[in-house]
């Protein structure tokens with residue numbers, strides 16, 4: 001059998017197999033490293049180029065991979081398709097993306113971390129940019145670090161930029177309705193994204209961006225659409241108008257892995273009842289920041305009371 005030559009990798013699987021079978025360690029290691037590092041990209045390209053690409057790349061690699069212990073590409077390529085992968089969220093920790101090793105927590109685990117930071121996520125409508133810093137400082141001082149700035153005002157994106165300067169604040173964008181707004185929110189530095197509902201274009205864009213995402217759901221179909229995208233953490237909105245605690249309890253009993261942030265119509269007086277549900281990780285509400293010119297002392301007092309709801 002002749003030795004491997006440049007260009008062989010393009011077609012002759014038998015030569016590769018023979019070389020690996022002969023135990024050429026350098027080749028085995030190099031190919032194993034390549035497949036492990038670039039497997040996802042290769043798979044993507046193959047799928048993008050259709051059945052022929054899948055047959056060529058998949059056929060070659062499947063024949064070689066039993067010779068290469070521990071290749072991550074095997075699992076990626078041979079178990080299901082892209083939508084199957086999306087249904088099973090990746091584990092937290094380092095992930096390989098485009099061949100580079102990145103320290104990225106998965107979107108699901110990260111949004112859970114955010115939801116568990118404080119029992120209440122204040123839903124903010126910032127009309128006047130000069131209000132942004134005093135509001136954020138007062139909320140963080142009162143123990144509410146996760147701030148949802150709704151994209152309902154012209155000042156919202158700049159408010160996100162400003163609020164991010166407050167030490168300890170975790171600032172996200174709310175009322176994100178479509179991929180264009182998602183992009184604008186990310187460009188402003190949003191650390192998480194909240195939407196009142198879940199559309200496929202927005203859901204796919206948020207998952208692709210890898211940003212912690214809390215889409216709004218109000219019924220089984222919404223939750224199922226989210227699960228299809230690999231999402232299991234949801235806003236329940238509008239919480240009271242959608243049937244309140246009885247509705248959420250019924251949904252939670254069907255979708256055991258789903259966890260929620262009910263928002264809409266919740267007050268300090270009712271929040272504790274919601275937080276007592278196993279499926280509820282936190283609640284959202286606008287009551288912590290009354291409308292009008294902000295009174296930092298009042299906001300801090302309301303925030304402190306809200307953050308105490310978790311104890």
Ligand code: 3PG
Pocket residue numbers: 123150174237263264265266284285286287
């Ligand atoms: C939201 O955008 O999540 C809601 O408008 C907040 O609802 P609330 O004002 O009833 O708290």
